[in-house]
Amino acid sequence: xxxxxxxxxxxxxxxxxxxxxxxxxxxxxxxxxxxxxxxxxxxxxxxxxxxxxxxxxxxxxxxxxxxxxxxxxxxxxxxxxxxxxxxxxxxxxxxxxxxxxxxxxxxxxxxxxxxxxxxxxxxxxxxxxxxxxxxxxxxxxxxxxxxxxxxxxxxxxxxxxxxxxxxxxxxxxxxxxxxxxxxxxxxxxxxxxxxxxxxxxxxxxxxxxxxxxxxxxxxxxxxxxxxxxxxxxxxxxxxxxxxxxxxxxxxxxxxxxxxxxxxxxxxxxxxxxxxxxxxxxxxxxxxxxxxxxxxxxxxxxxxxxxxxxxx
Numbered sequence: 394x395x396x397x398x399x400x401x402x403x404x405x406x407x408x409x410x411x412x413x414x415x416x417x418x419x420x421x422x423x424x425x426x427x428x429x430x431x432x433x434x435x436x437x438x439x440x441x442x443x444x445x446x447x448x449x450x451x452x453x454x455x456x457x458x459x460x461x462x463x464x465x466x467x468x469x470x471x472x473x474x475x476x477x478x479x480x481x482x483x484x485x486x487x488x489x490x491x492x493x494x495x496x497x498x499x500x501x502x503x504x505x506x507x508x509x510x511x512x513x514x515x516x517x518x519x520x521x522x523x524x525x526x527x528x529x530x531x532x533x534x535x536x537x538x539x540x541x542x543x544x545x546x547x548x549x550x551x552x553x554x555x556x557x558x559x560x561x562x563x564x565x566x567x568x569x570x571x572x573x574x575x576x577x578x579x580x581x582x583x584x585x586x587x588x589x590x591x592x593x594x595x596x597x598x599x600x601x602x603x604x605x606x607x608x609x610x611x612x613x614x615x616x617x618x619x620x621x622x623x624x625x626x627x628x629x630x631x632x633x634x635x636x637x638x639x640x641x642x643x644x645x646x647x648x649x650x651x652x653x654x655x656x657x658x659x660x661x662x663x664x665x666x667x668x669x670x671x672x673x674x675x676x677x678x679x680x681x682x683x684x685x686x687x688x689x690x691x692x693x694x695x696x697x698x699x700x701x702x703x704x
Contacts, residue, residue, distance in 0.1 A: 405591075405592050405595075406430070406433055406591055406592070406595060407433045407434070407436075409433070409436070410429075410432075410433070410461075411432035411433065411436060411437060411460065411461035411462060412425075412428060412429040412432045412433075412459060412460060412461070413458075413459045413460070413461065415459070416451050416452070416453065416459035417450055417451055417453070418447075418451045419616075419617065419618050419624075420617065420624040421615070421617040421622075421623075421624030421625065421626070421627040422447070422451070422614075422616065422617070422627075423530070423532060423588045423613070423614030423615040423616060423627050423631060424447055424448055424451070424503070424530045424532060424614045424616070425448075425451050426588045426614070426627075427528075427530050427588050427594070427612045427614050428448060428451070428460075428501060428530075430588070430591050430594055430595060430598070431499065431501070431528065431598060432460065432461065432462060433595070434595055434598040434599060434602075435462075435497045435499070435598070435602070437461055437462055438495075438496055438497060439462050439463075439496065439497040439498070439499050440462065440463045440464075440465070440479055440483075440496060440497070440498050440499070441460060441462055441463065441464045441465070441499050441500075441501055442464075442465045442467055442472055442475040442476050442479065442498075442499070442500045442501070443464060443465070443466060443467070443472075443501050443502070444466075444467045444468060444469050444470070444471060444472045444502050444506045444511065445467075445468065445469040445506065445537070446469075446502060446503040446505070446506050446537050447503065447532075447536050447537040447616075448501055448503070448530070449466055449537070450537065452464060452466075465479070469505075469506050469510045469511065470506065470510040470511045470513070470514055471511070471514055472500040472501075472502040472506060472507070472511050472514060472515070472527065473500065473511060473513075473514030473515040473516070473517055473518035473519075473527060474514040474517065474518070475500070476498050476499070476500040476518060476523065476525040476526075476527065477517070477518050477521060477523045477525065479498050479525070480498045480523045480524055480525045481523070483496060483498070484524075490524045490525075491524045491602060491603070491604075491605065492602070492603065493602065493603070495602075497525075497526060497602055498523075498524070498525035498526065499525070499526050499527075499528065500518075500525065500526070500527040500528065501528050501530065502527070502528070502529055502530070503529070503530055503531075503532065503535075503536070503537075504529060504530075504531045504532065504533060504534070504543050504544075504545035504571070505534070505535040505538075505541075505543040505545075507527075507529040507571060508529070508543055508544045508545045508569050508571045509543055509544050512574075515527060515575070515609075516574075516578065518607060519575060519578035519580050519607050519609070520578060521607075522581075522606050522607055523606075523607055524605060524606060524607070525607060525608070526598075526601045526602075526607075526608045526609070526610070527607070527608070527609045527610075528609075528610045528611075528612055529571060529609070529610070529611045529612065530612045530614045531545055531571075531611055531612060531613055531614060532614050532615065532616035532619060532620075533545050533546050533547060533550065533568070533616075533619075533620075534546050534550075534552050534616070534619050536616050536618060536619045539553050540552050540553045540618070540619040541553055541554050542554055542555050542564055544566070544568075544569040545568055545569055545571065546564050546566075546568065547564065547567070547568045547639075547685065548563075548564055548565065548566065548567050548568070548681070548684060548685050548688065549563050549564060549668075549674055549676075549677040549681045549682070549684070549685050550563065550564045550673045550674060551563060551564075551621070551672070551673040551674070551675065551676055552564065552619070552673070557675070557676030558676065561676065561678075563676050563677065563681070567688055570692075571611060572585055572609075572611045572645075575609045575611075576645050578607075579648070580606065580607045580608065580609055580645075581604045581605060581606030581607055581608055581646075582600060582601055582604045582606070582607075582608040582609070582644070582645070582646050583608070583609045583610070583644070583645040583646075584597045584600075584601075584609075584610050584611075584642075584643065584644040584645065585610070585611045585612075585613070585640065585641065585642050585643055586610055586611070586612045586613070586642065587612070587613040587631045587632070587634065587635050587640065587642060588612065588613065588614055588615070588627070588628065588631045589613075589628050589629075589631035589632035589634075589635065590631075590632075590635070590642065590655065593642060593653055594610075594612065597610055597644065598610070600644075600646075604646070613631055613634055613635075613640045614631070615627040615630045615631050615634075619673070620671045620672070620673050621671060621672025621673050621675075622670055622671045622672065622673075623670070626670055629670070630667065630670055630671070633662065633666055633667040633670070634667055635655060635656055636655070636657060636661065636662045637657075637661050637662045637663065637664045637666060637667045637689065638656065638657055638661035638689055638690070638692075638693040639664060639667055639689050641656040641657075641693060641696055642654075642655070642656045643656070643696060643700070648703060649703050649704055650696070650699045650700040650703050650704055651700060651704060652696065652697065652700045661689075661690070661693065663686075664682070664685060664686045664689055665682060665686075668682065668685075
């Protein structure tokens with residue numbers, strides 16, 4: 394289909410689709426939008442591994458698929474191991490891996506299958522130095538199995554096993570900094586990204602394609618079902634997470650940190666602007682909000698210092 398000239402000028406993402414309509418994602422699903430961007434970035438020249446998670450259901454049961462790419466459905470904890478094996482097998486067969494004309498090996502897993510159940514396999518993948526990309530789409534809970542907390546769930550959040558209520562059983566632990574654990578392995582490339590900024594995400598996907606060695610991207614992907622948020626607010630929430638410095642965008646490459654715009658270059662927006670759009674935070678007291686705000690600002694200052702010292 395030929396696009397009008399004015400549309401071509403505005404369009405910065407590939408027009409071709411490799412993520413088919415008719416999949417089973419919930420309305421407003423951030424993970425499905427992120428997966429669509431990855432498929433746009435790599436076209437049909439990628440092999441995907443997806444463990445037990447929402448995206449397994451979204452991709453569809455055999456023999457059906459919503460992805461125009463080879464796909465391995467794997468066990469919850471095995472993403473890092475499977476992409477390691479695929480990369481090694483491709484090289485043994487003489488195929489080129491990574492590079493613009495090579496095959497991208499992509500692991501696509503949620504925060505539960507990465508920060509918790511799959512952490513050992515992720516660590517092994519990074520330590521061995523495989524030429525593959527691991528993407529953790531972060532919706533901050535085990536959404537597919539019933540909205541249970543993960544170690545990526547933020548302080549103060551409601552989940553089905555941190556149910557809030559009169560006894561105040563909300564999440565009491567801070568969000569695990571998976572990106573910091575990854576960087577401790579000294580990977581070739583690591584970055585954060587958000588579905589609200591597709592051009593930034595696409596650029597990072599392309600960079601991961603050209604850099605030899607293991608790459609990791611933590612993608613912020615709101616879940617209206619689990620976050621108790623309006624389905625038309627997913628992009629706004631993903632944007633506010635960046636603007637409040639709750640989820641800043643940055644890159645790590647060759648030992649150097651670089652903070653990416655539009656992460657705030659002055660004072661971040663108040664965190665309450667982000668929290669108030671989500672029903673999962675309805676049990677938070679004013680004191681709880683202050684605790685989470687303090688944690689966000691502390692982490693933000695630490696990141697800025699890293700960028701200053703190792704930029």
